[in-house]
Amino acid sequence: MTREQVFYRVQEIFRDVFDDDELMITGETNADDIEDWDSLEHITLIVAMEKEFHMKFDIREVNKLENVGEMIDLIEHRLREK
Amino acid sequence: MNHYKYEEIEVGHTESFTVTVTEEAQNRFCEITGDVNPLHCDLVYAKELGYNQCVVFGMLTASYLSALAGVYLPGERSLLHSVRTKFSKPVYAGDTLTVEGTVAEKNDTFNLLIVKAVIRNQDGVKVCKAELQVGVRP
Numbered sequence: 146m147t148r149e150q151v152f153y154r155v156q157e158i159f160r161d162v163f164d165d166d167e168l169m170i171t172g173e174t175n176a177d178d179i180e181d182w183d184s185l186e187h188i189t190l191i192v193a194m195e196k197e198f199h200m201k202f203d204i205r206e207v208n209k210l211e212n213v214g215e216m217i218d219l220i221e222h223r224l225r226e227k
Numbered sequence: 228m229n230h231y232k233y234e235e236i237e238v239g240h241t242e243s244f245t246v247t248v249t250e251e252a253q254n255r256f257c258e259i260t261g262d263v264n265p266l267h268c269d270l271v272y273a274k275e276l277g278y279n280q281c282v283v284f285g286m287l288t289a290s291y292l293s294a295l296a297g298v299y300l301p302g303e304r305s306l307l308h309s310v311r312t313k314f315s316k317p318v319y320a321g322d323t324l325t326v327e328g329t330v331a332e333k334n335d336t337f338n339l340l341i342v343k344a345v346i347r348n349q350d351g352v353k354v355c356k357a358e359l360q361v362g363v364r365p
Contacts (some may be wrong), residue, residue, distance in 0.1 A: 188339065
């Protein structure tokens with residue numbers, strides 16, 4: 146799976162979680178850019194990503210994520226491990 | 228009160244309890260929330276709409292979901308994240324409700340439970356259904 150494919154699927158998750166079909170994210174997008182991205186929605190996002198990509202994250206690495214780009218880095222890292 | 232740890236709970240685990248909704252609870256809910264809608268407080272108004280009695284506040288019925296998580300599943304270690312609920316049928320003061328929750332899913336990353344809940348009245352009629360996201364504190 147290419148980074149673009151991962152990015153597209155992550156964007157769809159964001160649109161679904163935040164109920165906004167036109168939401169556009171970038172690698173730099175972080176919680177300051179999306180009003181509803183609070184700690185509970187962060188959990189919802191990560192759980193949705195675990196399901197979408199069939200992987201499990203470690204709570205410590207999830208808590209370190211600063212933006213969407215780092216999320217995608219982590220997903221790509223996990224996909225390479227498979 | 229239950230004291231389940233996250234590791235002790237498996238998918239399919241079910242807990243339930245019964246509670247009778249009293250007129251006093253209905254009046255106190257009205258007082259606390261300020262919801263004075265006549266469907267819930269005015270018997271004549273409720274009867275005009277075809278109900279036998281004042282309808283219990285849906286959110287009062289749903290409030291028992293708080294006890295489901297905080298007292299029963301998982302109990303003491305509960306941290307309620309979200310509740311999605313639907314009110315299927317009216318509840319009246321005097322109804323005895325059975326509140327039942329079953330763990331449908333677990334997420335080990337966040338020690339999170341997805342609990343499907345159903346509330347039935349004394350006749351077995353489903354009056355409310357819900358999905359709860361409940362964290363389990365260490």
